[in-house]
Amino acid sequence: MRKLATASLIAALGLAAPVFAQLEITITSGVTDPIPIAVVPFERAVPADGGIDVAAIIQRDLESSGRFKAMARTDMLSRPTTASAIDVLAWKQQRNDYVVVGRLTAGASGSVTVEADLVNVLTGQPLPLGKKWTAGPGKLRNAAHKAADAVFEAIIGVRGAFATQIAYVSVDGQPPNQRYQLIVADADGEGPTVILERNRPIMSPAWSPDGAMLAYVSFESKSSAVYVQNVRTGQRSRVSARAGINGAPTWSPDGKKLALTLSGSGGNLDVYLLDLASQQLRRLTDDPGIDTEASFSPDGSTIYFTSDRSGNPQIYRLTLNSSDRPKRVTFTGAYNARPRVSPDGKQLAVLTLEDGGYRIGVQDLGNGTLQVLTKGRQDESPSFAPNGAMVILAGRQGGRGVLQTVSIDGQTSLRLNADAGEVREPVWGPYLP
Amino acid sequence: MKRFLSTAVLFASFALLAGCPSKPEVKPEPPPESTANTSGADNSGATAEDTDAAGPSGELLSKRVVYFDFDKAEIRADSQSVVAAHAAFLAKNPNQKVRLEGHADERGSREYNIGLGERRGQTVRRAMLLQGVAEAQLTTVSYGEERPAVAGSDEQAYAANRRVEIVYLK
Numbered sequence: 001m002r003k004l005a006t007a008s009l010i011a012a013l014g015l016a017a018p019v020f021a022q023l024e025i026t027i028t029s030g031v032t033d034p035i036p037i038a039v040v041p042f043e044r045a046v047p048a049d050g051g052i053d054v055a056a057i058i059q060r061d062l063e064s065s066g067r068f069k070a071m072a073r074t075d076m077l078s079r080p081t082t083a084s085a086i087d088v089l090a091w092k093q094q095r096n097d098y099v100v101v102g103r104l105t106a107g108a109s110g111s112v113t114v115e116a117d118l119v120n121v122l123t124g125q126p127l128p129l130g131k132k133w134t135a136g137p138g139k140l141r142n143a144a145h146k147a148a149d150a151v152f153e154a155i156i157g158v159r160g161a162f163a164t165q166i167a168y169v170s171v172d173g174q175p176p177n178q179r180y181q182l183i184v185a186d187a188d189g190e191g192p193t194v195i196l197e198r199n200r201p202i203m204s205p206a207w208s209p210d211g212a213m214l215a216y217v218s219f220e221s222k223s224s225a226v227y228v229q230n231v232r233t234g235q236r237s238r239v240s241a242r243a244g245i246n247g248a249p250t251w252s253p254d255g256k257k258l259a260l261t262l263s264g265s266g267g268n269l270d271v272y273l274l275d276l277a278s279q280q281l282r283r284l285t286d287d288p289g290i291d292t293e294a295s296f297s298p299d300g301s302t303i304y305f306t307s308d309r310s311g312n313p314q315i316y317r318l319t320l321n322s323s324d325r326p327k328r329v330t331f332t333g334a335y336n337a338r339p340r341v342s343p344d345g346k347q348l349a350v351l352t353l354e355d356g357g358y359r360i361g362v363q364d365l366g367n368g369t370l371q372v373l374t375k376g377r378q379d380e381s382p383s384f385a386p387n388g389a390m391v392i393l394a395g396r397q398g399g400r401g402v403l404q405t406v407s408i409d410g411q412t413s414l415r416l417n418a419d420a421g422e423v424r425e426p427v428w429g430p431y432l433p
Numbered sequence: 434m435k436r437f438l439s440t441a442v443l444f445a446s447f448a449l450l451a452g453c454p455s456k457p458e459v460k461p462e463p464p465p466e467s468t469a470n471t472s473g474a475d476n477s478g479a480t481a482e483d484t485d486a487a488g489p490s491g492e493l494l495s496k497r498v499v500y501f502d503f504d505k506a507e508i509r510a511d512s513q514s515v516v517a518a519h520a521a522f523l524a525k526n527p528n529q530k531v532r533l534e535g536h537a538d539e540r541g542s543r544e545y546n547i548g549l550g551e552r553r554g555q556t557v558r559r560a561m562l563l564q565g566v567a568e569a570q571l572t573t574v575s576y577g578e579e580r581p582a583v584a585g586s587d588e589q590a591y592a593a594n595r596r597v598e599i600v601y602l603k
Contacts, residue, residue, distance in 0.1 A: 223572075263551055265572075265573075269551065290545060308548075338543075378540065380541075
């Protein structure tokens with residue numbers, strides 16, 4: 001009890017409680033022909049940069065995408081910090097396609113500004129990154145991730161998702177005496193912060209569209225309830241503690257409503273829409289089967305959800321504000337659940353049963369084809385990166401829950417290993433302003 | 434909390450309460466104590482009403498776990514007598530309340546498994562209601578796959594985790 005209260009207080013103050021599990025990235029598969037790039041150490045701003053190696057962060061981000069292979073620093077013959085100082089031919093001879101250089105400058109009240117230049121050494125042309133990034137105290141890592149996002153976009157043509165956050169659930173201890181933490185970390189697993197710790201299950205975290213809040217399910221009062229918590233201040237509200245199940249919260253794109261699953265005391269799970277300001281509740285599905293795990297289309301007009309009304313779990317689509325009955329959208333395999341709509345609304349990530357394994361697939365909502373992206377036996381909880389290029393998911397490795405990301409073409413994947421305990425239910429947060 | 438993990442008996446069984454009984458219409462409850470800001474510091478512990486109790490003893494009554502087949506919510510033949518014994522005890526002791534905790538094995542989607550656990554809890558609840566237990570004596574909660582009885586990813590662990598626990602309350 002005492003310990004819990006302390007953990008809550010720490011969470012409320014936005015300070016880090018001890019984290020069960022620190023994540024570490026391993027690239028498990030990359031493209032066959034990764035792009036060679038050199039990220040030269042940046043000109044530092046001592047002591048304002050706090051010793052943070054911005055170039056190393058950018059390099060690690062780019063390599064973690066599986067699409068780049070970075071030159072070792074020990075092989076660098078010179079260390080330019082501006083585009084004009086780059087000896088294009090020399091870097092090209094050392095088999096680089098691109099070189100990134102940059103500078104940090106200290107500003108007022110502890111801020112640091114990051115400037116970076118990207119040069120294609122095959123053509124000799126600079127690729128404009130368009131901006132510089134100013135970071136307040138303690139925010140330099142985030143500025144480095146933003147620079148990596150820009151480099152990634154200039155080369156690949158898709159905005160990177162490095163300057164984003166993930167949330168996940170960490171579990172410690174043996175059943176039935178387990179402890180649960182809800183953790184928020186940078187997308188590379190750094191800076192994990194415990195925002196809730198309980199000795200009863202925490203599940204189904206969901207980011208608000210502005211990235212400020214998490215909705216989740218907690219069993220702390222012995223039955224399930226849905227909470228909404230401000231990630232920075234720790235302040236939270238219990239928004240649904242009705243009789244029976246309160247589960248599977250997901251935010252409407254305008255951030256004003258939650259779709260969630262309620263059962264009432266009769267035990268029939270259906271999807272409802274809860275207006276957060278007025279607490280008004282509207283029933284969306286009405287079927288004796290299990291209806292749950294709603295996900296909104298980006299325009300908010302439609303939800304996709306899991307239902308076993310046909311006998312086994314499949315995904316259905318319901319157009320809100322229409323009297324049409326839900327339409328089934330998955331037909332491949334005997335088990336499809338936990339839909340998540342891609343940021344462009346054109347694809348659905350699902351948990352699908354294939355060859356006896358629970359795996360993550362992406363279904364094209366246009367032509368209905370399903371591509372299975374993982375090969376595990378117990379993969380689950382897919383969540384799209386805000387750029388739509390990657391999916392983060394939970395899998396099992398050596399009997400423990402681990403997190404993985406996979407690109408939606410299935411080509412690149414990486415594993416976020418926890419050094420202790422078990423991690424699960426990752427959700428990728430939105431781009432932050 | 435005491436948990437009785439009797440060994441799962443794994444033989445083929447037929448269901449007496451087969452099929453999916455029709456469910457009562459569920460109307461959404463009025464909003465709960467709603468937007469009370471409970472700034473993290475509360476850890477709503479056990480209230481006087483739902484503290485676990487030791488409960489009755491006896492050959493069948495000391496068995497508090499009902500096991501289920503994969504993806505099924507029917508009470509197996511080998512568990513009928515356990516459910517019946519608790520139902521008879523509860524019918525004779527109308528002030529005694531129990532919480533029926535439904536669980537699923539770890540395979541598949543977590544929130545869908547919450548639904549499966551609830552379905553199992555409701556099956557036991559309905560069986561008890563049919564045997565004369567009053568509605569007010571029974572509550573259900575589903576933990577899905579979130580609170581396994583045993584760790585592990587093999588058939589034995591799965592079978593031990595697909596269960597409803599009958600928890601006597603003070």
